[in-house]
Amino acid sequence: MRKxxxxxxxxxxxxxxxxxxxxxxxxxxxxxxxxxxxxxKGLLSLLNIILIIVPLISIIFGAIYIYNxxxxxxxxxxxxxxxxxxxxxxxxxxxxxxxxxxxxxIGLPVLFYAFSLTGMVMIIVGVLLTVIFxxxxxxxxxxxxxxxxxxxxxxxxxxxxxxxxxxxVLFLLFQFADYPLEKVMAGISxxxxxxxxxxxxxxxxxxxxLMGYTGAVFKDIFGTTAGLLLSFIVLLLWIVxxxxxxxxxxxxxxx
Amino acid sequence: xxxxxxxxxxxxxxxxxxxxxxxCDASECIALIGPNGSGKTTLIKCILGMVVPDSGSIxxxxxxxxxxxxxxxxxxxxxxxxxxxxxxxxxxxxDMMKDIRNKSLHLDESLITAFGLDKLYHKRMRTLSGGTxxxxxxxxAFLFNPKVLILDEPxxxxxxVSSEILKDKITTEKGKGKLVLITSHVLSELDDxxxxxxxxxxxxxxxxxxxxxxxxDTGEQxxxxxxxRVMVNSEN
Numbered sequence: 001m002r003k004x005x006x007x008x009x010x011x012x013x014x015x016x017x018x019x020x021x022x023x024x025x026x027x028x029x030x031x032x033x034x035x036x037x038x039x040x041k042g043l044l045s046l047l048n049i050i051l052i053i054v055p056l057i058s059i060i061f062g063a064i065y066i067y068n069x070x071x072x073x074x075x076x077x078x079x080x081x082x083x084x085x086x087x088x089x090x091x092x093x094x095x096x097x098x099x100x101x102x103x104x105x106i107g108l109p110v111l112f113y114a115f116s117l118t119g120m121v122m123i124i125v126g127v128l129l130t131v132i133f134x135x136x137x138x139x140x141x142x143x144x145x146x147x148x149x150x151x152x153x154x155x156x157x158x159x160x161x162x163x164x165x166x167x168x169v170l171f172l173l174f175q176f177a178d179y180p181l182e183k184v185m186a187g188i189s190x191x192x193x194x195x196x197x198x199x200x201x202x203x204x205x206x207x208x209x210l211m212g213y214t215g216a217v218f219k220d221i222f223g224t225t226a227g228l229l230l231s232f233i234v235l236l237l238w239i240v241x242x243x244x245x246x247x248x249x250x251x252x253x254x255x
Numbered sequence: 256x257x258x259x260x261x262x263x264x265x266x267x268x269x270x271x272x273x274x275x276x277x278x279c280d281a282s283e284c285i286a287l288i289g290p291n292g293s294g295k296t297t298l299i300k301c302i303l304g305m306v307v308p309d310s311g312s313i314x315x316x317x318x319x320x321x322x323x324x325x326x327x328x329x330x331x332x333x334x335x336x337x338x339x340x341x342x343x344x345x346x347x348x349x350d351m352m353k354d355i356r357n358k359s360l361h362l363d364e365s366l367i368t369a370f371g372l373d374k375l376y377h378k379r380m381r382t383l384s385g386g387t388x389x390x391x392x393x394x395x396a397f398l399f400n401p402k403v404l405i406l407d408e409p410x411x412x413x414x415x416v417s418s419e420i421l422k423d424k425i426t427t428e429k430g431k432g433k434l435v436l437i438t439s440h441v442l443s444e445l446d447d448x449x450x451x452x453x454x455x456x457x458x459x460x461x462x463x464x465x466x467x468x469x470x471x472d473t474g475e476q477x478x479x480x481x482x483x484r485v486m487v488n489s490e491n
Contacts, residue, residue: 003354011342071338078303078334079355080327254266254306 001085004076008093012065018101021057025049025105039114040205043122046106047201050126051194055133056158058098062137063154065094067147074255087250091138091243095131102130118204125197128235132193133158135242142246142253165192182217193238196231256281256403256434257302262311264297264458271297272308273458279436281402284429286445287438288482289455295438296335298455299405302436303332328356331401335408335438337392339380345391346376349398356399366394369420385412393421397428404428404435410444422448442479449478454485461489 012018028049036042066073069090076086106126110119137154144150169188173181189195203222221227257279264272271294279285287295300306302313304320304327312319315326339348349367353359367373370390383391389412396404404425410418425448429435439445453463462485466478475481 007351011340014342069340072340074305074334074338075340076355077305078327078332079352080325081355082324252307255300 001089004081004086004089005093005096008090009097012094012097013100017061018097021061022101022105025053025102026109029106029109033109033113039116040118043110043114043118044205046110047122047198050106050122050129051198052162054102054126054129055162055194058130058133059137059140059154059158060151061098062094062134063141063151066090066138066141067150077255083251084247087138087247088243091135094138095134098130098134099127102126118201121204122201125201125235128232128239129193129197132235132238132242135239135246139242139246139249142249161192161194165195169195183221186218186221190231190234193235196235200228200231256316258314259298259302260312260314262298262301262308262313264294264301264306264308270458272301274311275455275458275460276311277453277460277463279434281434282429282432283451284425284435284437284449285451285453286449286478287436287453287455288442289461293455294458295455296407297458299332299407299436299438302405303327303330328399329402331396331399331404333389333392333396333404333406333409335411337388339388339391341381342379344377344379345372345383348380348391349376349395352395352398358399361400363397363400364394366390366397366420366424369424370394370417386414386417389413390417393424397424402433404433406435406437408438408440410439410441418444442482443477446478452478452482454482456489461485 029046032045032049033039033042036045073086073090077083103123107123110123136157140153140157141150144153169185172188173185189199199218199222203219222231257277259275259277259279261274261276262272263270263274273294275294275298287298289295297306301308302315302320304324307321312321314320315323316329318326320326343351353362370393372387372390372394375387380388380391389409393406393409396406406425409421409425413421422444425435425437429448429450435448437445437449449466451463451465452469454461464472469478469481469485470476473481473484475484
């Protein structure tokens with residue numbers, strides 16, 4: 001298993017797209033931090049990058065990588081290797097290499113310019129989002145044989161998580177404005193890892209006051225240690241569930 | 256050595272394998288023959304565990320292969336179209352396979368030198384011609400001295416010299432008591448290699464008999480003529 005991970009990581013780290021991704025993140029974070037003298041403002045600008053770009057790159061690159069490794073996977077399956085081990089190693093290798101580029105591109109500048117609890121939470125959320133979206137990408141790529149269709153599905157999924165979900169939530173809020181929905185909203189945010197990540201970081205930034213009464217409820221729920229723990233558990237579930245489902249499906253896939 | 260019991264496989268509406276049963280023993284060289292799309296490759300992939308049959312079981316060396324993976328150490332597989340990671344060189348692919356199989360002793364590198372692949376170690380897989388790719392596939396199949404060799408269209412795309420090298424190799428390995436399973440369309444090539452014939456059509460195993468019996472039943476000495484006779488007979 002370790003050997004396959006090694007081959008996947010060396011293969012991806014040589015990939016020019018990943019190098020460009022790392023360099024791009026590095027450029028963005030350095031320019032953000034040198035434009036603002038207040039590191040917290042810089043973090044706030046970086047927040048949107050993390051919540052939009054990191055999931056996008058992870059999900060699309062993950063899916064394309066799985067499609068392009070079809071030959072490699074076929075070769076491995078005919079060898080004396082466990083199918084579970086092959087799939088989990090692919091997942092580990094893919095996530096590990098994207099995490100490395102995230103840590104180099106965003107982690108290092110944050111540690112350098114804005115070393116604080118907020119910065120640490122942001123790095124952790126970024127790493128978790130990378131892994132979550134790699135897992136979702138692998139599930140989508142396994143489900144659809146057609147490459148164009150599969151990549152289209154991953155883009156739609158990203159659109160849903162990054163943009164459409166918020167619109168739906170807003171729509172619900174307006175429709176049921178007469179009811180006390182704050183607690184329900186906190187529950188609904190667990191359905192979207194990006195939202196959950198955003199709430200976790202914003203609460204650490206103490207800008208939750210800007211969110212009015214809802215912000216206070218969120219602070220009440222997510223601000224406590226139990227709430228924090230619960231939201232990290234939910235984020236971990238977002239990793240485990242898609243990977244578990246795709247591993248089970250891969251076991252009986254015909255190649 | 257390999258026991259196949261009533262396996263069936265359906266791809267959508269197409270029945271690729273329909274209740275196929277067969278038994279293959281060591282030191283035999285079995286030719287798997289049939290028209291295109293008759294289920295030969297699917298049968299091979301079932302034995303390798305690459306395709307999971309809908310029903311039925313396959314027993315390898317007395318053990319069920321479902322949920323097992325270690326048995327594949329005993330198999331050398333040469334696919335019909337060898338596909339390898341494009342960015343790797345021949346040398347890297349061979350080293351990777353050695354690494355994955357965790358074997359560096361008792362390797363059979365005779366085909367690598369016979370095909371002259373050792374001089375091409377630095378070439379990337381995407382730059383290789385179809386024939387050279389076939390040579391890589393063949394070398395990898397024989398590299399680990401497996402007990403069973405499964406060769407899917409081994410000589411397709413190979414030049415006459417390489418194809419002779421491969422046929423000689425198959426004959427020597429058969430002499431060492433290994434089971435060789437070959438599919439091919441070029442029947443004249445199989446004449447002096449095979450000891451048994453399996454004939455498939457529309458996902459069904461039509462017959463499985465020794466070559467001597469086939470000659471006797473059809474009255475033909477050449478395999479290609481004998482098979483042609485069988486096909487004509489089955490149409491009538």
